Amino acid sequence: MCRTIAELDHEITECRACPRLVAWREQVARDKRAAFRDETYWGRPVPSFGPGDARLLVVGLAPAAHGGNRTGRMFTGDRAADVLIAAMYRAGLANQPTSTHPDDGLRLLGTRVTAPVHCAPPDNKPTPGERDNCRHWLDTELQLLRPSVRAIVVLGGWGWQALFPALAESGWAVPKPRPKFGHGAHVTLASAVPAGAPLEVFGCYHPSQQNTFTGRLTPAMIEAVLVSAATAAGLRPRP
Numbered sequence: 001m002c003r004t005i006a007e008l009d010h011e012i013t014e015c016r017a018c019p020r021l022v023a024w025r026e027q028v029a030r031d032k033r034a035a036f037r038d039e040t041y042w043g044r045p046v047p048s049f050g051p052g053d054a055r056l057l058v059v060g061l062a063p064a065a066h067g068g069n070r071t072g073r074m075f076t077g078d079r080a081a082d083v084l085i086a087a088m089y090r091a092g093l094a095n096q097p098t099s100t101h102p103d104d105g106l107r108l109l110g111t112r113v114t115a116p117v118h119c120a121p122p123d124n125k126p127t128p129g130e131r132d133n134c135r136h137w138l139d140t141e142l143q144l145l146r147p148s149v150r151a152i153v154v155l156g157g158w159g160w161q162a163l164f165p166a167l168a169e170s171g172w173a174v175p176k177p178r179p180k181f182g183h184g185a186h187v188t189l190a191s192a193v194p195a196g197a198p199l200e201v202f203g204c205y206h207p208s209q210q211n212t213f214t215g216r217l218t219p220a221m222i223e224a225v226l227v228s229a230a231t232a233a234g235l236r237p238r239p
Helices: 005-012 019-031 079-090 128-145 157-169 219-232
Strands: 056-059 111-114 151-155 186-189 199-204
Touching (some): 111 128, 128 157, 157 199, 199 219
16 A cells, blocks of 8 residues: 555556556557657556646546656647647646646646556457556546535546545445446535545546547637536636
């Protein structure tokens, strides 16, 4: 059990629990994409990013092969990052609208980004076993964030399904049947521990190219969910 967020972030980077993911992330780091051939890829599990006392948590799916797996930071250096961080900036949750590399000066404001799987998977599709292997990191993160976190935005149905068992394990009352995912979905979870705070959970389509290039998810749509979640978390989104 990690006792602090900083310890958790460090321990995640040392994980080698899933042989398929270890092999893939390291192969990608060796072969590289032509556009990044002069860069040194991270090629390891990608820790969460943001303050350890965040009031809002954004949950994705897994690092991108040439995004987080290259840069070593969640939602950094790929098209999904371009969309998400720009929307977070407009909502007042980031100090700048771009996330290109770990030394670019980006700070998340009252917000932390994480994923149920911390290694880049082939075809962006972790297996159920890989999801389950990684679950203890998410459980621990939620437990460490319990004193501060008041809202969560989940990007995509895969992340939604992965999150709710972790929420139940970490001290929130998850109804049965579990709430269904949808863009704009919103559910309030009561605390299952004495004197604990409730948690507001919001659904949002994932900012993948498949969604953004087709218009299924627009910048205004993701910004609206972020603003609602920031307000529920007690943050001050931009008007």
